[in-house]
Amino acid sequence: MISIFYNYPEYPYIGFKDQNLKTPLSFPKQHQNIQPGFEYLMSPPPIFDNPNAIPSNRLQDKVAIISGGDSGIGRAISILFAKEGADIVIVYLNEHEDANNTRQVVESYGRRCLLIAGDLRDESFSSHIVQSTLHTFGKIDILINNCGVQFPQNSILDITSKQLRDTFETNIFSFFYLTKAVLPYLQAHSSIINTTSVTAYEGKKNLIDYSSTKGAISVFTKSLALSLADQKIRVNAVAPGPIWTPLIPASFSEDEVEIFGTDTPLKRAGQPFEVAPAYLYLASDDSRYVTGQVIHVNGGSMV
Numbered sequence: 001m002i003s004i005f006y007n008y009p010e011y012p013y014i015g016f017k018d019q020n021l022k023t024p025l026s027f028p029k030q031h032q033n034i035q036p037g038f039e040y041l042m043s044p045p046p047i048f049d050n051p052n053a054i055p056s057n058r059l060q061d062k063v064a065i066i067s068g069g070d071s072g073i074g075r076a077i078s079i080l081f082a083k084e085g086a087d088i089v090i091v092y093l094n095e096h097e098d099a100n101n102t103r104q105v106v107e108s109y110g111r112r113c114l115l116i117a118g119d120l121r122d123e124s125f126s127s128h129i130v131q132s133t134l135h136t137f138g139k140i141d142i143l144i145n146n147c148g149v150q151f152p153q154n155s156i157l158d159i160t161s162k163q164l165r166d167t168f169e170t171n172i173f174s175f176f177y178l179t180k181a182v183l184p185y186l187q188a189h190s191s192i193i194n195t196t197s198v199t200a201y202e203g204k205k206n207l208i209d210y211s212s213t214k215g216a217i218s219v220f221t222k223s224l225a226l227s228l229a230d231q232k233i234r235v236n237a238v239a240p241g242p243i244w245t246p247l248i249p250a251s252f253s254e255d256e257v258e259i260f261g262t263d264t265p266l267k268r269a270g271q272p273f274e275v276a277p278a279y280l281y282l283a284s285d286d287s288r289y290v291t292g293q294v295i296h297v298n299g300g301s302m303v
């Protein structure tokens with residue numbers, strides 16, 4: 001079992017009901033030179049599980065496919081869904097150690113976990129994901145489109161055509177591909193949930209291409225919800241603000257990492273375990289009358 005309890009005396013933190021669960025208010029300088037980054041290299045590791053949460057079997061025996069489920073927000077979703085009774089399919093690029101760590105935790109909660117590594121920019125890979133899931137679990141109930149990359153640039157003039165393609169193909173094309181592959185196997189009351197971002201609503205001057213993809217995801221969510229309403233398949237999204245995930249040290253400079261999230265009204269970055277319950281709500285029967293909506297989990301930013 002991976003520990004979720006951290007002693008972090010060098011930096012200020014905020015405590016929760018269980019004082020072993022301490023959320024940092026700032027971070028040590030660090031940087032990773034690869035996208036989308038590795039969670040096992042982060043200091044401190046993101047908090048992906050809330051020991052105070054009491055499971056209520058809201059996803060009992062459901063099967064969820066989660067892209068980018070190996071780490072960050074995806075890891076927190078995978079583990080929370082497993083606690084609530086779901087079997088998990090984690091789709092990831094090449095972060096094998098992170099993926100295996102997440103599978104270990106999922107299985108510790110008594111659920112099965114299938115790992116599928118590959119590049120979602122390749123449309124044919126989505127068909128492989130679906131067939132592997134059906135072969136292992138026999139059905140699909142929930143799709144979480146969550147993978148993403150971001151490459152900060154000071155000017156639009158610095159965004160190369162290759163970067164533009166990589167960002168759009170990873171962040172939005174993959175959502176189309178995987179949704180198209182999964183859709184024929186979804187039943188009424190299935191749920192699709194997309195990860196957008198606060199940047200879709202506020203913009204970000206050094207993330208022009210990334211913010212554009214997140215805006216596309218928000219509209220994709222609303223349009224797809226309208227398209228699938230007659231089939232009683234719900235489509236919603238979550239728009240996180242600054243969350244402590246591998247994408248942060250993989251994207252930003254050491255100085256930017258140190259102050260990451262401190263410009264929010266709550267004066268800190270969020271942790272993955274604080275975002276995952278929004279996905280649980282949208283995946284469960286609690287939200288049967290909710291479709292085409294975006295839940296904002298952003299530390300108080302007014303969007």
